[in-house]
Amino acid sequence: MKKLVVDKSGRCMACLSCVQACSNAFFKTFDPDLSCIQIVAKGSEAKVNNCIQCGKCMRTCQHGAITQNPKGVYMINKKLCTGCGECVAACPMHVMTLKDTASKCIACGICVKACPVGILSIEEK
Secondary structure (H helix, E strand, O other): OEEEEEOOOOOOOOOOHHHHHHHHHHHOOOOHHHOOOEEEEEOOEEEEEOOOOOOHHHHHOOOOOEEEOOOOOEEEOOOOOOOOOHHHHHOOOOOOEEEOEEEOOOOOOHHHHHOOOOOEEEEEO
């Protein structure tokens, strides 16, 4: 299964480089609400929230717009997505976005390249 992994031994600087890279790549603007990776406060540190490819979004979608590809990544078919937001509400990591249609992490690695501390990676598990 291909997925984005956060190295827990590293420390996120909360610089938002990964958030900016994601929203810029897919929406051509820096909008943290449109990023499929989120940085949240956890005590005095920053925590990276990312898609864990759990499939709750797919099980929630009543329109069949979300399927799992052969590499284990859940993908959204924009033509079938109605923008109802049910999958966004179901996401346990709060990293799905909604702008006309739903979006989620596809393990593309754009955020990995943007992270200055190197705590992100794409791995086959």
